[in-house]
Amino acid sequence: MKVTIKDIARLAEVSTATVSKVVNGKDEKISSATRMRVMAIIEESGYVPNRIASSMVTKKTKTLGLIIPDITNPFFPELARGVEDVANKEGYTLILCNSDNSLEKEDAYIDMLQEKMVDGIIFTASSSRTEISSALKRVKIPVITVDRDIDGLRSQKKIVVDNEEGAYEAVSYMVTRGYSKIYHISGPMTSKPAQQRYKGYLNALSDKGVSPPKDHLLSGDYSGEWGFEGVKRLLEKDVDFDGIFCGNDLIALGAMKALHQKGIDVPNKVGIIGYDDIYMAQMVSPELTTVKQPNYEMGYQAGRVLIGMIQGAEKDIELENLKTHLVIRGTTR
Amino acid sequence: MKVTIKDIARLAEVSTATVSKVVNGKDEKISSATRMRVMAIIEESGYVPNRIASSMVTKKTKTLGLIIPDITNPFFPELARGVEDVANKEGYTLILCNSDNSLEKEDAYIDMLQEKMVDGIIFTASSSRTEISSALKRVKIPVITVDRDIDGLRSQKKIVVDNEEGAYEAVSYMVTRGYSKIYHISGPMTSKPAQQRYKGYLNALSDKGVSPPKDHLLSGDYSGEWGFEGVKRLLEKDVDFDGIFCGNDLIALGAMKALHQKGIDVPNKVGIIGYDDIYMAQMVSPELTTVKQPNYEMGYQAGRVLIGMIQGAEKDIELENLKTHLVIRGTTR
DNA sequence: ATAATCAAGGTAAACGTTTAACCTAGGCAG
DNA sequence: CTGCCTAGGTTAAACGTTTACCTTGATTAT
Secondary structure, eight states, X not given: OOOOHHHHHHHHTSOHHHHHHHHTTOOTTSOHHHHHXXXXXXXXXXXXXOHHHHHHHHOOOOEEEEEESOTTXXXXXXXXXXXXXXXXXXXXXXXXXXXXXOHHHHHHHHHHHHHTTOSEEEEOOOTTOOSOOHHHHTOOSOEEEESXXXXXXXXXXXXXXXXXXXXXXXXXXXXXXXXXXXXXXXXXXXXXXXXXXXXXXXXHHHHTTOOOOTTOEEEOOSSHHHHHHHHHHHHHTTOOOSEEEESSHHHHHHHHHHHHHTTOOTTTTXXXXXXXXXXXXXXXXXXXXXXXXXXXXXXXXXHXXXXXXXXXXXXXXXXXXXXXXXEOOTTOO | OOOOHHHHHHHHTSOHHHHHHHHTTOOTTSOHHHHHHHHHHHHHHTOOOOXXXXXXXXXXXXXXXXXXXXXXXXXXXXXXXXHHHHHHHTTOEEEEEEOTTOHHHHHHHHHHHHHTXXXXXXXXXXXXXXXXXXXXXXXXXXXXXXXXXOTTOTTEEEXXXXXXXXXXXXXXXXXXXXXXXXXXXXXXXXXXXXXXHHHHHHHHHHHTTXXXXXXXXXXXXXXXXXXXXXXXXXXXXXXXXXXXXXXXXXXXHHHHHHHHHTTOOTTTTXXXXXXXXXXXXXXXXXXXXXXEXXXXXXXXXXXXXXXXXXXXXXXXXXXXXXXXXXXXXXXOO
């Protein structure tokens, strides 16, 4: 049998109100004798407060929802970790949801999270989401979008980094290092970050006075397999190239593998730059030059701001501006 | 203002009981006219049932807890994904907890999950946990331990794979391929899997009639950095070796990197075998030969069995036996 | 001596559901 | 006409807390 606050109250010969106050530290008006007695009884009875019942009355669950496409994609564990860390620090708990880039799953999760009364949601929209759904419209709790924002969602804040700038910096650097026939193997062009990175790529090239090669854009998904495949296509068509700017690190790693298999020297024959700076970027050889996205930081900030919205209401917590930066390693000469 | 079941009842001119039955599909005794009317009103009012309130009375939250050391370690995202997939399929939701291999955090999470009334917990104990804590003793809900079991925890079931066998197979294979001076760069020896893998390593060697080199065991943590460092130590001491059996893939990848930097040919000069078969194992070149742990499957099964315990109670769902198997790729000749 | 204040704690409503038990009107068999 | 059954509901208690508002006896100020 579960022991409840009533049992404690009975055993300690006080009211449930008193026990509640002791448990929650609102014990200014409780004599220390009483407090000690209550605490002792709680201890020996193994009482565990039922937060569900508290939530009923306080209308706070101290729970956050995190919706991401797939925790298995190396971009997300760090993000998730960042969120979980603030959450935990602030006494919140995190519900993890993998949407698989499916709009239906996303919507189902959004409804589910609301039913479970989470206090707020952190949301990385699937790359296929172009507009706001009815589930999204039903949302009455704070939402933070991370990495990819959604047009027309009110009561949202966004955490984004400047994708265009990151790409610009990377591609500019490649050019200054003497690469000139630079292709872009990107993620799905339906996603905003992919569009922005592409734009940065184009601008860098044009500012440096080099024209992008014909058919320079190969668009696929954010996977290692796609990077491998992309390079294979280039090779099969006998394209003359000396640089690849990749949509993310996974793509870059796949590309490196394809190049390595053909015995093509990276970075001397072909330079590669990735995007994200996942853990594995340093574990390969040569180490991957990449645009560092502050993933952990993004998660952490998202969590911090969200909790701020939940609690402080009006204070309008400012988000520190998150910067991307180029990490120069071994895949560029 | 939130719309509640009472509002719906009032608008539809029925009792809350009726609405409840419609919402939960227990509507055998509801005329279809009434049902339609209720459903229409639910639809247009945007009513979202409050699962917290339901949980109060049903005493089920349809929520599972997952405690792992660190989602950032590539071993865990797949595991987590497996759990989340069954959970979702069965209408459960998943709370993610990162323990950082800290016993205190583990205990705190266990208490927290119980307070939030999760229906069950999936638990990968930190490598430093040697015995059952008082928090663990307080647990009254089903627990499944994954990968690392805990002695003396009742009401637990375990999902483990045979680490000894996996290691045995890997090392045997190395010997048959002509490697004979095989070192073992392992994870922390306090963890059971590390001990078991070491045992498998030793047995394989002895069964094949080759004696393990002096100081063959380098024990550290499960990180790429440690693999890198381990090989560096070997190299600095001028040890004569031609094979490394690594405690996991991260270690193996770190080791490969160190070898590559010194220009040592893998697999011809030195063979490497990892453990886990993380996604990255195929993304490096040469691709990593490794012992595949069915991570996703482990998570999936853990979830399945846990949900079975929660629901079916006595049926005693049998866990399919999970096998490890050697994936031969490019880091062995 | 009286009023005002204070410390310490009690009372009871409320949170939004579910569900066992009960009710009612109409139909039908005997 | 009586009794019983059934379809289609309704009633109200219960789940375990929190919290605004009381109460009480003692102390202090005037």
